[in-house]
Amino acid sequence: GQSLEQPSEVTAVEGAIVQINCTYQTSGFYGLSWYQQHDGGAPTFLSYNALDGLEETGRFSSFLSRSDSYGYLLLQELQMKDSASYFCAVNPAGTALIFGKGTTLSVSS
Amino acid sequence: DSGVTQTPKHLITATGQRVTLRCSPRSGDLSVYWYQQSLDQGLQFLIQYYNGEERAKGNILERFSAQQFPDLHSELNLSSLELGDSALYFCASSALAGGGNEQFFGPGTRLTVL
Numbered sequence: 001g002q003s004l005e006q007p008s009e010v011t012a013v014e015g016a017i018v019q020i021n022c023t024y025q026t027s028g029f030y031g032l033s034w035y036q037q038h039d040g041g042a043p044t045f046l047s048y049n050a051l052d053g054l055e056e057t058g059r060f061s062s063f064l065s066r067s068d069s070y071g072y073l074l075l076q077e078l079q080m081k082d083s084a085s086y087f088c089a090v091n092p093a094g095t096a097l098i099f100g101k102g103t104t105l106s107v108s109s
Numbered sequence: 110d111s112g113v114t115q116t117p118k119h120l121i122t123a124t125g126q127r128v129t130l131r132c133s134p135r136s137g138d139l140s141v142y143w144y145q146q147s148l149d150q151g152l153q154f155l156i157q158y159y160n161g162e163e164r165a166k167g168n169i170l171e172r173f174s175a176q177q178f179p180d181l182h183s184e185l186n187l188s189s190l191e192l193g194d195s196a197l198y199f200c201a202s203s204a205l206a207g208g209g210n211e212q213f214f215g216p217g218t219r220l221t222v223l
Contacts, residue, residue: 033211042111042199042214043152087152095165096142097212099152 022088134202
């Protein structure tokens with residue numbers, strides 16, 4: 001089967017840097033994705049890593065180590081609007097996404 | 110706005126009833142996915158269609174069924190509803206059959222079963 005582990009909650013202050021870790025166990029692996037979901041809203045795509053290394057997109061970066069079955073999402077210069085749930089996801093069969101339980105990020109001023 | 114539309118936005122019904130949720134994918138996307146999100150189970154994959162054909166099945170109950178029509182819109186049918194079926198139901202679409210690396214989610218249908 002598939003399992004993804006990520007912390008349930010993270011808190012930080014505006015302007016800080018936060019890292020959300022994700023470890024996974026899957027029968028197949030194509031890549032690790034990250035999605036953001038504001039309360040009651042739709043998940044939106046943030047990043048995807050198919051190969052080892054760091055991908056940077058503005059204030060957000062994502063890292064993958066396939067040998068360690070581990071990845072993380074790094075959020076820099078935190079803003080209040082970054083308060084949301086963050087999900088890591090894999091698509092082990094190359095089709096649908098299997099999501100972690102999500103990490104709720106609370107950013108305070 | 111992801112370009113994926115879902116109707117209705119909210120649905121309130123009673124146990125034992127049947128409902129139909131509708132999804133229109135982004136223009137040009139051939140793959141449609143259905144996900145269920147509840148507080149205790151998180152985001153769970155239900156079923157995927159690609160160009161009218163069932164492509165992959167997840168944790169979909171036998172009481173639930175789906176189809177994708179020639180115009181590529183999809184419907185998720187939920188029958189013999191139970192209290193535990195109350196959840197947010199998301200539809201997502203992607204261009205590729207393999208899901209690719211990005212799926213675009215609709216705004217969801219919030220189902221409440223009383």
